[in-house]
Amino acid sequence: MKRRHFIRNTALGTLTAAVGTDIVFGRLIPEGYSLLAMQDPDPFTLFSKDREMVILNDRPWNMEAKAHLLDDKVTPNKYMFIRNNGLIPEDIDVKSWTLTIDGEAVKNPKTYTLAELKSKFKSHTYQLTLECGGNGRSEFDPPAKGNQWTVGAVSCATWTGVRLRDVLEDVGYTDKAIYIGYHAADVHLSRDPGKEPISRGAPMAKALQDETLLAFKMNGQDIPLAHGYPLRLVAGGWPASVSGKWVQRISVRDRVHDGSKMTGDAYRMPCNPVAPGEKVKDEDMCIIESMPVKSLITYPRSGAVIKEGRKLNIRGHAWAG
Structure with missing residues (x-):
């Protein structure tokens, strides 16, 4: 003691x-x-982040950018937000990494090595926006529980990988397929191997879009560990929780995926507007899908002192699901 x-x-x-x-x-x-x-090492060194980034939580790691850091058209790693639900996986062996496609609506489940995914399927690169479903939560009135994101839980990087559609078609799925769910290597905060920190998914229409990728590169380089190395799902324009990191398995479901953070009030909202704080029946809650139109001023930076009469070129971004 x-x-x-x-x-x-x-x-x-x-x-x-x-x-x-x-x-x-x-x-x-x-x-x-x-x-x-x-x-x-400190978290900024550990994750190669700029020291102006803001840490909201360290168990699990959650970190956002200040608005002026998001001025680039393509967001560099050092300014990209981190949103985790569990512990980052350790001791990743790329050579033995595999992806399994299975589920109730799969004809013949298959398992691919990372090398097979890269060699068997054509690679594609897209610039895609990822945004935490809770971005802006700190401005809610009445307050909402969860990480109090301001405006910096958004990024727009280039992602390179294979189309999820091509892999699903190679495996073969039935006409009963209505949803996909992902399963990943991150560890539950309790370290209970029987619990998944998060296992979300998307309807088949989203899974089959050209831009929905099984990605292995970000901004032309291997995806950093904190962002899903060596393989992640990228489904731009929808809550970033749909873009599962460290993906090892995709299940093709004959029902809406019911994994962790898919039920209750997780990433769901009332289907129709209600008064703040009003209780809503479960059947009247809808899963968040395409994100709404948002915008952000990146220059001048918040708090900047500008000489009176000076003309400014205002910069920023606007995006939607």
Whole structure:
């Protein structure tokens, strides 16, 4: 016990010296709690992110950009938001990585290695917008639970991969197919192997679009680990939760996928407008699909002091599902 107190007090002392002031309520920090500022490597280095990025959570990791960081037409990795539901997988072996296509509406389930996906199917590259379904949540009134995203949980990178449609057609699916669901290698926060942190999906119409990819490159390079290396689903324009990372299995369902974060009020909203805080019956809730039109001013940056009378070229982006 004394040794743990010594370690905690030493860490607080180091942090106090670094910031030049006392850490308020530092004595109340729980035993074993890892301070973000004391992690080695720190999250910005770990994920190759700009130090102006904002950390909302570290278990799981959730990080967003400030508006002015999103000025580029193609979002570089250092400014891309991170949204996780579980723990990032460890010890990934690309050579042994496989993708299995199965489900009630598959004729003959198949498993592909990553090398087979790349060699058997034609690769395509698209610039696609991914946005967390909760982007802007901090502005809700009344407040909504969950990560309090401001405006930076959105990105528009180039993604390279094979069309999910081509793989599904190679496997073969029946006329009963109405939905796909993904299953991934991330780990539940409890580390219970029987629980999936998230397993969402999309109707077949979305799964079969040209731009819906099983991607292995982002901005021309291997996808960074935090963004789904070595293989992820990319379904642009829909909540980014549909674009599952670290994908190992796609199930073709004869029903709406019922995986983790697909039921209850997860990524669902009232089918028709209701008063704030009003209770809504389950059958009156609809799954969020195509995202609404949104826009963002990226220049000048928020808080900038502009000389009176100066003319400005205002920059920003607009996007939709």
